[in-house]
Amino acid sequence: MKIIRSFRLMLLAALLAYGALLSAQEVIDRIVAIVDDEIILESEVFQYLQFSIGSTVNLEKLPQSKVDSMRSQILDELIDQKLLLARARLDTVVIPARQVDQELDQRIISLMDQIGGEKKLEEYYGMPLAKIKRQFRPLIEEGLMIDEVKRQHLASVRVTRSEVLEFWNAYRDSIPELKDAIKISHILLQDNLSDASIAAAVARADSARQMILNGEITFEEYAEKYSQDPGTAPKGGALGTTNRGDLVPEYEAAAYMMADGEISEPVVSQFGVHLIRLNSRVGEKINTNHILFKVVPAPADMEITMARADSIAEVIRNGADFTALALSYSTDSKTAPLGGDLGWYSPAELPAEFKEPLKNLKKGEVAAPFRTVFGVHIAKVTERVFSRPITIEEDYERIENLATAKKRDEVYEEWIQELADETFIERK
Numbered sequence: 001m002k003i004i005r006s007f008r009l010m011l012l013a014a015l016l017a018y019g020a021l022l023s024a025q026e027v028i029d030r031i032v033a034i035v036d037d038e039i040i041l042e043s044e045v046f047q048y049l050q051f052s053i054g055s056t057v058n059l060e061k062l063p064q065s066k067v068d069s070m071r072s073q074i075l076d077e078l079i080d081q082k083l084l085l086a087r088a089r090l091d092t093v094v095i096p097a098r099q100v101d102q103e104l105d106q107r108i109i110s111l112m113d114q115i116g117g118e119k120k121l122e123e124y125y126g127m128p129l130a131k132i133k134r135q136f137r138p139l140i141e142e143g144l145m146i147d148e149v150k151r152q153h154l155a156s157v158r159v160t161r162s163e164v165l166e167f168w169n170a171y172r173d174s175i176p177e178l179k180d181a182i183k184i185s186h187i188l189l190q191d192n193l194s195d196a197s198i199a200a201a202v203a204r205a206d207s208a209r210q211m212i213l214n215g216e217i218t219f220e221e222y223a224e225k226y227s228q229d230p231g232t233a234p235k236g237g238a239l240g241t242t243n244r245g246d247l248v249p250e251y252e253a254a255a256y257m258m259a260d261g262e263i264s265e266p267v268v269s270q271f272g273v274h275l276i277r278l279n280s281r282v283g284e285k286i287n288t289n290h291i292l293f294k295v296v297p298a299p300a301d302m303e304i305t306m307a308r309a310d311s312i313a314e315v316i317r318n319g320a321d322f323t324a325l326a327l328s329y330s331t332d333s334k335t336a337p338l339g340g341d342l343g344w345y346s347p348a349e350l351p352a353e354f355k356e357p358l359k360n361l362k363k364g365e366v367a368a369p370f371r372t373v374f375g376v377h378i379a380k381v382t383e384r385v386f387s388r389p390i391t392i393e394e395d396y397e398r399i400e401n402l403a404t405a406k407k408r409d410e411v412y413e414e415w416i417q418e419l420a421d422e423t424f425i426e427r428k
Contacts, residue, residue, distance in 0.1 A: 033075060034426045035082035040075065048074045075427075083419040085142055088149035095144040101243055104133055104140045118235065130241075150412070157411050159403045167403035168392050175390050175402070180347055182358065183383035185340035187312060187325060188332040190270070190375040191297035191305045201273040201295045205266035208291060209275055212263060219263065219277050222291055228272065229292040237277075237289035244284040251276065255286050266293075270331075302371075309369035309376045316366050322380050331375065341382070354379060 033040040049070055108121075108129070115121050118129055125132050159167075208226070211217050220236030227233040244252060250269040258264060258278040267274045272294040279287040297305075312329060316322050323339030330336040345351075350358070357367035358379060367379045392399060 030428070032428050033079055034424070034428075035079055036086045036423050036425075038082045038085070040078050040082065044078065045071055045075050048078070079420075079425060080416050081146060083416060083423055083425075084146045084149055086423060087419055088142075088145040091149060091152075093145045093148050093152075095141055095148065098243055098245070100137065100141045100144060102246070103144060104137055105240070105242075107136070107140060108133065118238075133241075153415060154408050154411060157404065157408045159400060159407055163407070164396070164400045164403045165392070167406065168399050171402075172390075172392075175399075177387060177389045178385045178395070179387055181344050181383075181385050182347075182350065182381060183344045184342045184354070184358065185322060185326065185380045185382050186332070186335065186342055187309075187322075187330040187340050187378040188335075188375050189305050189309050189312075189329065189378070190331045191301045193295050194298050194301050197295050197298050197301060198268060198273070201293045202266045202268070205273045205275050205291070205293045208293075209263060209266070212275075219275075219289055219291070223289065227291045228294045229290070232290065232292075237291050239288050239290060241285050241287045244286075251290070252286075255288055256281070305376050306369060306371070309378050313366050313369055313378045316378070316380070322366075340380075344383075353377075 029041050029043045031039050032042050032045060049067070112118055112121050115124055121132065122128055125135075127135070208222055212219050212222060223233055223237030227237055229237070232239055239247075244256070247255075248269045248271065250267055251274060254264045254267045254274075255276050255278055258276070260278055260280055262278055264274070264276040264278075267276060272292050274293075275291040277289045279289065281287075312325060316325065326336055326338075326340030330340055332340070335341055347355075351372075353370065353372040354377075357370045358381060361367060361381045361384075363381055363384045365381055367377075367381075369376050369378050371377070390398065
């Protein structure tokens with residue numbers, strides 16, 4: 001059994017381990033394995049081991065036999081990762097720079113959430129955020145190369161019907177029964193805001209800009225107190241460093257035209273009205289802070305949106321293709337290309353605002369449109385299951401997916417062994 005199956009978890013462990021090594025007063029280290037031209041250190045294995053059991057667990061209190069077993073498994077997994085990296089380089093796998101930067105930003109955000117913010121992260125690593133990103137970028141890129149070479153190798157793995165039946169006969173007694181679950185799709189409509197509503201938000205932004213320019217309050221202070229972007233307000237409106245194309249077009253059109261330190265006029269986007277401060281620009285990368293003023297829809301705006309949602313829901317009930325309508329009308333950029341698919345939820349996981357409208361609906365039925373903070377939703381129950389044993393007749397696709405996952409694991413293990421046989425590996 002693998003201790004850390006996901007490379008993303010291994011990567012998070014590596015980033016945390018790097019900080020621990022930097023902060024240590026003295027590190028007694030040695031090489032424990034060599035894979036091709038790559039080395040694996042004792043400290044790496046130790047830090048992955050600590051991560052896998054939790055930072056609050058004292059390794060010295062665990063039975064030595066258990067520690068040795070876990071250590072051996074982790075070393076095996078690290079060797080596997082080095083083998084995949086060597087293969088990725090041999091196959092000249094290339095990850096676009098923008099994808100690396102996006103993944104890096106996500107990993108940094110995850111670290112900040114765990115550690116307690118940007119300042120604590122900088123204290124943990126003993127360096128400013130910009131330097132942390134420079135240090136971690138090669139590691140992130142290598143991780144994505146490993147993911148990609150693995151994806152390419154396993155993409156063609158399929159199972160035949162006879163293999164599915166063979167899997168079912170072998171594992172039917174160990175497959176857990178289905179629990180209550182619901183799969184839903186939605187079309188999200190946002191209010192078409194009146195000119196008066198937009199003008200009111202622009203006026204608030206203008207007033208704030210004058211207060212900041214007059215020295216009555218700093219940009220950061222205003223953002224912390226009044227910005228309606230919950231993700232950046234606690235950080236004084238800091239969005240950090242982004243690449244061209246990462247932010248909405250209206251925001252970038254203004255930011256890329258500004259001088260360092262300049263505060264923009266109010267900028268209107270789909271999220272509301274922004275005040276932007278450009279902190280710096282290097283090539284196509286910008287570092288900005290912003291203050292968001294949400295546009296509050298007037299009652300008439302909200303009535304128009306709900307009437308439009310009622311009309312779309314009625315068309316769907318009369319046989320129109322939900323997937324096509326989601327692609328055409330939904331303003332949820334993540335789910336619209338998927339036909340509005342929001343995935344599976346257990347009763348406890350279902351968002352609170354969705355529970356009542358969907359409570360008594362059957363598969364294929366569409367709820368009456370309802371409103372949340374994101375807008376008006378037209379929700380459809382695409383699948384619904386209740387607690388029962390799995391059967392091959394009703395759950396063939398589910399069993400097929402399990403069989404495919406098992407076959408991919410087997411193909412992966414065979415491939416890793418082949419790579420190991422043709423690569424220089426020395427365990428110390």
